[in-house]
Amino acid sequence: MSTSPYQWRFQIRDLEEFSGVKAHTIRIWEKRYGLLSPDRTDTNIRTYGLEELKALLNVAYLNQHGRKISSIAKLSLAEREQLVREISAGQKDLDGALNTLKMAMLSFDEALFEGTCARFRAKEGFRALVEKLFLPLLEHIGMLWQTNSICPSHEHFVSNLVRQKLCAEVDAIPPPAIGQGPLTVLYLPESEIHELGLLYVLYLMRASGKPTVYLGQSVPMDDLAQLAALTSGPLRYISFITAFPTADQLPVYAKGLTTLLPMDRATIWFCGSQVGRAGDVQWPSGVHSFRHVRDLLAELDRITV
Numbered sequence: 001m002s003t004s005p006y007q008w009r010f011q012i013r014d015l016e017e018f019s020g021v022k023a024h025t026i027r028i029w030e031k032r033y034g035l036l037s038p039d040r041t042d043t044n045i046r047t048y049g050l051e052e053l054k055a056l057l058n059v060a061y062l063n064q065h066g067r068k069i070s071s072i073a074k075l076s077l078a079e080r081e082q083l084v085r086e087i088s089a090g091q092k093d094l095d096g097a098l099n100t101l102k103m104a105m106l107s108f109d110e111a112l113f114e115g116t117c118a119r120f121r122a123k124e125g126f127r128a129l130v131e132k133l134f135l136p137l138l139e140h141i142g143m144l145w146q147t148n149s150i151c152p153s154h155e156h157f158v159s160n161l162v163r164q165k166l167c168a169e170v171d172a173i174p175p176p177a178i179g180q181g182p183l184t185v186l187y188l189p190e191s192e193i194h195e196l197g198l199l200y201v202l203y204l205m206r207a208s209g210k211p212t213v214y215l216g217q218s219v220p221m222d223d224l225a226q227l228a229a230l231t232s233g234p235l236r237y238i239s240f241i242t243a244f245p246t247a248d249q250l251p252v253y254a255k256g257l258t259t260l261l262p263m264d265r266a267t268i269w270f271c272g273s274q275v276g277r278a279g280d281v282q283w284p285s286g287v288h289s290f291r292h293v294r295d296l297l298a299e300l301d302r303i304t305v
Helices: 012-019 023-033 050-064 069-073 077-089 097-107 110-124 126-146 152-171 196-207 221-229 250-260 273-278 293-304
Strands: 183-189 212-219 235-240 266-271 287-290
Touching: 012 023, 012 050, 012 097, 023 050, 023 069, 050 069, 050 077, 050 097, 077 097, 097 110, 097 126, 097 152, 110 126, 110 152, 126 152, 126 196, 126 293, 152 196, 183 196, 183 221, 196 212, 196 235, 196 293, 212 221, 221 250, 250 266, 250 273, 250 287, 266 293, 273 287, 287 293
Parallel strands: 183 212, 183 235, 235 266, 266 287
Antiparallel strands: none
């Protein structure tokens, strides 16, 4: 018996959420064509394994690209995967790009991931690649990872590929001179290491020519105060809070920051999953929260035009 801490089992609503295929359709494909083989709990609830999830993504992709379910059902799993790669390689429309990235993640298929990203970016641009593909993909991964449905290696695999792309884009843009307007300080609190959102904000700030200092992961409060003491102009601190501080600790953390920083010329922006979990917090003056990254990006668009 497996001793893995990860359940590797999904309910039909998980498959619906991850694949975009309605539960009713999944049941039809399962019953009529035998495309999935779920187990059942003692209370007769269907549960599906990781292989069923991968198979569903392949079937959905092929169906979206004109293959009839009856013909797909006659193919072996290996034949379906090969056909997906062939269609993806010559793909003109990009509607299935997100599901293709999900399949690449579940199979640790870097070539499929890279090819899909390259085609999408060539047509839509880098920002669309991040906001239309990477953000939804990472949200789905986070959902499954938090419920122990997939192991962290899937998250690490995709996160590192995304990180490589973000770092390459940032590195290609010369940093603007400090002193040409308000200074934005990008950092993560102590023990916080999830920096993909922060790297993307760095890219946006660099692309718009805004002076930015990137401090990165796990920055103590005192370091933020020392940086403020070495500057004289307006400051904007932006942080993504995914794990630490936790939602219940955030108000205390925010209050502590405002006592250390020169709030007569500083503002603080928080975004991330813990901010969303914190709910309707009465933040100290000068502290602004964004429950979703898209809200923060909209505000960035407003200040960087």
